[in-house]
Amino acid sequence: MTSLWLADRPHHLMAPTLADESSRSADVVVVGAGITGLVTAVLLARAGKDVLVLEARTAGAGATGNTTAKISLLQGTRMADIVAKHSVAVARQYAEGNRAAQQWLIDYCAARGIGVQREDAYTYAQSPDGVARAEAELAAGQSAGLEVEWVDDADVPFPFHGGVRLADQAQFDPMPLLDNLIAELSEHDGRLAEGARVQRVSHCGTGLKLHVQTHTGLQVDVHAARCVLATGIPILDRGGFFARLTPHRSYCMAFRVPGNITPGMYISADSPTRSTRSAPTAAGDLLLVGGAGHPVGRSSDPDAAVQELAGWARVHWPGAVQTHFWSAQDYTPIGALPYVGPILPGHDKIQVATGFDKWGMTNGVAAALVLAGRILGDPIDWADAFASWSPHDLSGLATAVQANLTVGFNLAKGWVTPATRIGAVPGEDCGVVSGPPWRLAAHSVVDGVHRTVSPVCPHLGGIVAWNDADKAWECPLHGSRFAPDGTLLEGPATRGLTPAG
Template sequence: MPSLWLADRVESASPPALDDGEVAADVIVVGAGITGMTTAVLLARAGKRVVVVEARHVGAGTTGNTTGKVSLLQGTKLSRIAARHGQDVVKGYVTGNLEGRDWLLRHCEDHGLDAQREDAFSYAQSASGVADARAELNACREAGLPADWAEEADVPFPFAGGVRLRDQAQIDPLPFLQSLVVEFETHGGRLIEGVRVRSVSGNGPVRLEVSPDDADSPDQNRVSMTAQQCVLATGIPILDRGAFFARLQPSRSYCLAFDVPGDVTRSMFLSVDSPTRSVRYAPRADGDKLVVGGGGHTVGRADSPAKSVDQLRRWAELHYPGAVETHYWSAQDYSPIDELPYVGPLTPGNETLFVATGFDKWGMTNGVASGLALSSRILGGRMDWAQAFSSWRTRELAGLGTAVKANLEVGFHLAKGWVSPITNHPSPAEGTGVVSGPPWNLHADCVVDGVHHRTSPVCPHLGGIVSWNDADQAWECPLHGSRFSPDGSLLEGPATHGLSHSG
C-alpha cells in the first residue's frame, strides 16, 4: 500500500555500513522525515557533524504518507488553540508555521521543485458545522491572517460555507525530502537507513544502541553510536522519559487517489465537521489525480477501519462520477493534549536529548518550524515564537482534563485487551486477524495472502493487547499506537522491537 508519493520511489535501504567501529557525531538525528531532515540540514550547514539514523528509508513514516498540504489554515486548529490558550499563543503558533511554510517554499524554489499555490478552505459540510468554521475565521483574523468567508464554492460535494485563506501551497513531499538528503550529504552529513535505535542512554555524550531493522532479535548485530546531542524526530518519542506517550493521542487516517474524468477540484478543502473529508489534487505525468482523505480513528480502537475507508471511497465515487481508484494508503499522526506541538528538551532542563512531536496532521509546516527551532537552540540561538512549541510548559494544565480522560481510556483498553479474548476463535479468514486464548496463553492469529501468522499479542512497550486493523492488515496497540506487521515485525513505535513469536 505505498502512497501516491512513494509508489514509484521506494528504494530498499542499503545494508548499513556499521562494521567500521563506533559511529560518533556532534548530533545524531533519529528519523528521516521532514522534521529530522530539516533539522539535520540546518545543523550541517552550520558545520556540525551530523548523522541521521532511519529505521526504514527516507520518508517511510508520516512524511511519505501525508496529504502534502502546506497551509496556515488547518481545519479548526487555530480556534481550538485560542479556546485553551488565548490569541497571543495562537500568534506564536502561526508565526512558527509561517516561517516553516516560507522556508519550505523557498527551498522548493531554490531547488527547482514543484509547489502548487492554491487557496485553502476549512468548510462545513452542513449547517451544523458552520459555527465551528466561523470560529476558525475569527481566530485567523485575530492572528493576522487574511482569511475571508465563502458562502459557496465550485465543488461537487456538500458545502455549507467555510473559511478561505488564499495562496497556500501543496507539494509532493518526496522530491522535497530527497533534495534535503542531497544538501545534507553535500555538507558532510551521514544518512544511515535500515537501522533502528533500540536504546538511548547517557547525558552528553549520548550513547545509542542500534541494530538492523530486519534483525531477528533486537540484540542481534548491535552497534553503538555516540553524540553530544540527540534529536528524536520519530513521530512519537521512542523513549518513555518525559512520558510523551501519555501526552499524545495517536490517530490513523486514510487517503485514496483517483483518476477522474474532466477537471479535478483545484483548491484544498478540509471539513470541520464529521466525517472528515480532505480534498486536494496532485499533478502527475499522466494527468492530475484527485486525493481524498478521511476515515480517521484512534489507533487500535476501531472495530473495522475498512468500513470507514469504504465509506470514503463511496463518497469520492458519488461526488466525482467515473472516478477510478489508483492508490490507497494511510498515515499516523499524534494529537497533543493541549493542542500545541512539543518541541524542545525531552525532560525539563535537558539540553542533550530533544524531541519534536504532536503536529496533529500538520507536519509540513510544523515539522519545518520544529527544525528551525531545534537547530537554533542547539546552535545557541533562540526564536521567540518557539515558546508556543515548548515541550514543557505550565499552560499545559489547560489540557489536564483531556489528559486524564485519555489515560483513563488507555487503562480501560489495557484491561479490556487482557480480559476480552477468553475463548479460542476459529482460524481467521483471509485478511482478518483475531486475538484468542486465556490471559496466560494469549496469541494473535492472522491470515494475509494465504499465509497464517501467529505471534504474541502483547505490545512490548507497556503490555497492551494489540487489535487487528482490517484496512491496513496490521496489528495495532490501542494504548499508545505502536503498530506491527502481520508477522509481528515492528512498523512504528513507541515500541522499539516487534511482537514475540507465539507457539
C-alpha cells in the same frame, strides 16, 4: 498499500548501515528521516555540525511519505482549538512559526527546482451543523493574524454550507524535498543510515550512547553529544510524551476522475472528515481524498469507514477510478500545541519533536527551526508556542486525565475480552486475538498466509487489535503498530511482537 508519493519511485538501495565503526559517532544524531529530522539535520550541518541521521526503515517511510502534503496555515479547525485553550498571543506565535516554516519550505523548493502548486485552502461546513465550527475557525484565524475570509459558496461537487478561505497556500509531492535534503546533507558531510533502529539511549560520560539494531541484525552503539528524536512519537518513555498524545490513523485515496478537478485544498470542519486536493502526475491530475480517521487500535471496523469514504468520492465524482490507497499516523497533543524541545526540563542533550496533529509539513519544518536554534544557541521568539515543557500544557490536564483513563480501560479490556474467543480462527485478510489471558495469541491470515504471534505490545503490555483496512496489528494504548508477522512498523515500541512459541 503504497502512497502516491512512494509509488513508482526508482529502486532504492538503503544508505550504509553503520558497519564501519568509524561512522558510529557524531556531534548530533537525528533519529528519524522524515521532514522534521532531515530539515533539522541540514540546518545543523550547514552550521558545521557533524550530523548523523538514523532511520529505522527508509527516508520518508513514516508520516512524511504518507501525508496529503498540504503546506497550509489554515489547518482545519486547529486554530480554534488553540484559541480555546490558550491566549491569542500564543495562537499568534503558533501562526508565526507556521508562517516562517511555510516560507522556508517554499523558498527551499524554489531554490532546488522542486515543484510546488499554489492553491487556496478552505475549512468548510459540509452540513448546517458544521457552520458554527467553521465560523469559530474564521474568528480564531483572524485573531491569530491570518488573512482568512468567509465564503458562502465554492465551485465544488460536494455539499458546501460556507467556509473559511485562506488564499495562496501550497501543496506538493514531499519526496523530491526529502531527496534534495539528503543530497544537501551529504554536501555538508552529513550522513544518513537507513535500516538502523534506535532501541535505547543512555548517558555515557559527557555524551550519549544510542543502542541501534540494523536491518541486517547487527547490534551497534552510536555515540553523540546530542540527540534529536524526530520519530512521530518519541521512542523513549522519559518525559511521558506517550501519555500526552493520542495517536490517530487516517486514510487517503487517489482517484482518476473524468474532466477537471476543482482547484483548492479542502477539509471539512464537521465529521466525518473529508479532505481533498489535486495532485499533478505525468499522466494527468489525480484527486486525493482523505479521512476515515480513528484512534489507533480502537476502531472495530476501519475498513467500513474507508469504504464509506471511497463511496463518497464516487458519488460526487462519477466515474472516479481509484489508483492508490494509503494511511498515515499522527499524534494529537493534549494542549493543542506541538511539543518541541528537551525531553525533560533542563535536559538539553535529548530533544524531541512531536504532536503535529496531521499538519506536519509546516509544523515539522517549524520544529526543525526551533531545534536547530536551540542546539546552535540562536533561540527563536515564537518558539514558546512549541515548547515541550510549558505552563501552556496545563490547559490540557483534563484531556490528559480522560485520555489516560481510556488507555487504562483499553489495557484491561484487551486482556479480558479475548477469553470469550477461545479457538477463534480468522478468515482471509483477518486477524483475531484469542485464548485465555495466560495464553493469548494473535492469529492472522493475509494473502493466504496464516501467522501467529504474541499479542502483547512490548511497549507497555497492551493487547493489540487488528486493523482490517491496513492489515496490521495496532496497540490501543499508545499507537504502536506491527505487520502480521509481528515486525514493528512504528513506535513508541522499539521491537516487534514476539513470535508464538
